[in-house]
Amino acid sequence: MVADKRYPSKGKPTAKKPAKKSVKNAAPVKRKARKPQRPKRGGIIGFFTGIISWVLRLIWKITWRLTAAVVLVLAVIVGYLYTTLPPLEALLDGRARGSVTLLDRDGEVFAWRGDQFGGVVTADSVSPHLKNAVIATEDKRFYRHFGVSPRGIASAVRINLSEGRGPLQGHGGSTITQQVAKLICLGEPYDPSAGMTEKEYEASCRRTSIRRKVKEALFSVAMELKYSKDDILSIYLNRAYMGGGAFGAEAAAQRFFGKPAAAVTPAEGAMLAGLLTAPTTLSPTNNLDRSQNRAATVIRLMREQGYLSQKEADFAQANPAELSQAAEARAGGYFADWVMSTGPEFFTRNTTEDVRIKTTLDQRIQKAAEEGLQWVFENKVREGSQAQAAIVVMSADGAVRGMVGGRKTKVAGAFNRATQALRQTGSAFKPFVYAAALDLGYSPNDLIVDEPYCLNIPGSGEWCPRNYTNKHYGAVTLTKALENSLNIPAVKISESVGRELVSRVATEFGIRSDLAAGPALALGASESTLIEMTGAYAGILNGGSSVTPYGLIELTLLGDDEPLMGTGGGIGERVIQEDAARQLVYMMEKVISEGTGSRAQFGGRELAGKTGTTSAAKDAWFIGFSADYVTGVWMGYDDNTPLTGVTGGGLPTDIWRETMSRVHEGLPLNPLPMQSPDPASGLGEVQRGSDQIPVGNNSGGTIIDQVLRDIFGNSGQGSSAPAPNAGDR
Structure with missing residues (x-):
């Protein structure tokens, strides 16, 4: 054992050690823990793991850089598109076409067409x-x-x-x-x-x-x-x-x-x-x-x-x-479609401007036509019938006041039977035959013999027209022949005055369709549209001048005061003398007051018109007028199916009466512009106040019969002839 040195050695001072400071409650020193390194795998597994890790890091670097590039490119494109966008106001009206606003005769809007922008x-x-x-x-x-x-x-x-x-x-x-x-x-x-x-x-x-x-x-x-x-x-x-x-x-x-x-x-x-x-x-x-x-x-x-x-x-x-x-009213219906088709295409169907068109439409009359048609189909036509009808109402100058082109009236762009359907006219054509005769100087009181009558048609053989009743009435006046819609007298008169003249009169009155060349021309074998026929009758009412039906009065660009164009129709050149026209009105008045159109009468008015039924009753017509308005009615099937039990003097006349009675509500009883006939130029006239019809001699004593026998004998002038039973009651 070694004893501690209690005493310092002599001669050498003893160095004092510094005293330690006592630290009370000293906070422990935190040392950052070192992350243990994962041992690197060696061998093949380590090699492939390193490659995969490197590839993933490479993909990530490429992906985010590519994504950043794509985002940058898209941002540039969006920025460019941003600079091309126009001000908001320029994008609000994007129509490629303009609008057409249609006004009635009183200036009220009744229809829109084109691209309307409100x-x-x-x-x-x-x-x-x-x-x-x-x-x-x-x-x-x-x-x-x-x-x-x-x-x-x-x-x-x-x-x-x-x-x-x-x-x-x-x-x-x-x-x-x-x-x-x-x-x-x-x-x-x-x-x-x-x-x-x-x-x-x-x-x-x-x-x-x-x-x-x-x-x-x-x-x-x-x-x-x-x-x-x-x-x-x-x-x-x-x-x-x-x-x-x-x-x-x-x-x-x-x-x-x-x-x-x-x-x-x-x-x-x-x-x-x-x-x-x-x-x-x-x-x-x-x-x-x-x-x-x-x-x-x-x-x-x-x-x-x-x-x-x-x-x-x-x-x-x-x-x-x-x-x-x-x-509903502003659908415009058939009338609006027709007006749009008659105007210049670059201001109607393909306009790039906003256009206003003032028309001839009278909305009161249009409503009357629609209600008249509806009433007859609801009360007089069998339920489920597919028959169609059309109506045109116009003034004597051709201004169309109302139009119905089919039973569905609240339509736009539908097939318009009033303006687009070409149909045989039947006996509704006969007034033009008598117009030609009266213009040559014949009198409504001239006699013609209603008897069996045949013509030899070159290339077709013998053609023998018959009356609707299959009866003959002997010598009758021209008035009586038209009043009862007799076929044989109509053919005789047409052959007497010449088919060419009859065709010319009808054409000049406004029948634009091709007319039949044979003797059946007189019986309405030709086709026409309802608006053409109604316009032709308007020519008779106005004293014998042609008429072009029209609906457009003036066309104006929106915002302009001066119209770009005015009406495209109205009264044209004279076709027959005024006296002849007034005598024809007299004859047609008898059709309603005493003849086949008697169902058209209403309200004690003077009315004139003519019925028409085609062969096999495929078409039925009634066209007539008062002193104020002309109205035409057609009835039939779109597929030419024959009508059952319908003639021009039946349902079409009922539609005409229901329409015209509504049209004339509140109007004064104006007289027709008709003229009593001159004395007969032949053997005599029908005895007034008698139902007896004088019997003409078979030698044909009247001027017309004599001319026919002297010039043509029993042969005709034409080349072809449709069925002999055209005509009607």
């Missing part, structure tokens, strides 16, 4: 019900996306694939912004010089391809940056086609409901929003029931998305939107 509206100025209905139907996330909805696109692709279509066929998943991009054709305006029609241009704007969809998406993003959400919605509400020729919400609201877009109800707003899916098919003017069914779906969507309370939705479902009376 005026600019905004998302704030339209009814909130319309705005909400559009969003609920077309794009419920409109206010939450940036122009493109990935969720919507994915959903549309899934639905398309599940239904067996291509991913871009069918549902598109387009947002309202994307639909606006399509409406403005991605900023590509129509260029006529590009060799593409306007229809082809519109189709190209709506085609779906991957490239087009990508550009549409970028354009939509640019729009979202350029315009506010409400601005985009405003463009949509102004440019979208909503059926019936209406572009934009304002035009559609006026067109269908007769009110501004700011005042539509939930049911009306739902109907307008529903039209956006298929505006032509769902248009209420085409199919109101289908349009209401679609609106019911929109109302349900509005309720589900909180735009309507349950009470409001129930009320809208129970009270669906209806076309206003004004909207």
Whole structure:
């Protein structure tokens, strides 16, 4: 053991050790823990692990750089598209064509045609019900996306694939912004010089391809940056086609409901929003029931998305939107279609301007014609009949006051039987035969023998016309022959004065169709339209001058005071002498007062007219006039099926009477411009006040019979002749 040194050694100072400071409660020193290094794997596994790690790092570096480059390129494209977008105001009216507003004779609007634009509206100025209905139907996330909805696109692709279509066929998943991009054709305006029609241009704007969809998406993003959400919605509400020729919400609201877009109800707003899916098919003017069914779906969507309370939705479902009376009337019907077809195409069907056309239409008379037709079909025609009818009402100068082209009157673009249907005229043609004779100096009291009569037609053999009753009445006056629509006297007179003259008189009175060359010309074997025949009768009423039926009075560009063009019709050159015309009116008055048209009488008025029924009763006519108006009526089947038990003196005359009686309500009893006949130029005249008809001698003592026998014997002048039984009662 070694003892401690208690005493320091002498001669050497002892160094004092510094005293340790006591540290009370000292915090422990934290040292950074070193991450244990993972041992590197060696061998083959380590080698392949290193390669995979390197490849992944390389892919990541390439991917984010490529993504950054793509984003940068897309941003540049969006920025460029942003700079090309025009001001908001330039996008609100996107019609390629102009509109045509049709006014009646009093200056009241009765129809629209072309691309109607009611005026600019905004998302704030339209009814909130319309705005909400559009969003609920077309794009419920409109206010939450940036122009493109990935969720919507994915959903549309899934639905398309599940239904067996291509991913871009069918549902598109387009947002309202994307639909606006399509409406403005991605900023590509129509260029006529590009060799593409306007229809082809519109189709190209709506085609779906991957490239087009990508550009549409970028354009939509640019729009979202350029315009506010409400601005985009405003463009949509102004440019979208909503059926019936209406572009934009304002035009559609006026067109269908007769009110501004700011005042539509939930049911009306739902109907307008529903039209956006298929505006032509769902248009209420085409199919109101289908349009209401679609609106019911929109109302349900509005309720589900909180735009309507349950009470409001129930009320809208129970009270669906209806076309206003004004909207129904403004379909314009057959008259509007006819006026549009008679005007210059570049100001009517293909106008790029907004045009106003003042017409001859009298809406009171138009209503009278529609009601007269409806009354007869409801009360006198068997239920389920497919027979059709047409009516034309005009003034003596050819101004058309009303027109019905078929039983469905609230239509647009339908087949117009008043102006487009060429039908045989039957005995309605006979007044032109007598007009030619009277103009040559014959008297209504001249006698002609109604007896068996035949003509030899070169190449066809013998032709023997017969009367409707298969009876003969001996010597009769021209008046009596027309009054009872006898066929044999009509053919004899036509052969006497010459078919060429009869054809010329009919043509100059306005019958433009090709006329038959044979002797059956006198019996109405030729075809004509109702408007031509009615216009020709107007020539008889006005004293023997030709008439061109017309409906257009003047055409003016919207905003201009001076019209660009005036009327294209009216009274033309004289065809027959005035005395002859007035005597013919006298003869035609007897048709109604005593003859085959007696059912046309009403109200104690002086009326004149003529019935007509064609061979096999395929067509039935009644055309007649008062001192104020001329009205023509045709009845038949579109497929030429014979009418059953109908002649011109039956149902067509009833339609004529029901129409004319309504037309003349409140009008004074004006006399017809007729002239009593001169003394007979032949053997004598029918004894006044007697029902007996003098029996002519078979040698033919009248001038007409004698001329026929002297010149033609038993042969005719023509070459062909249709059936001998044309004519009517």
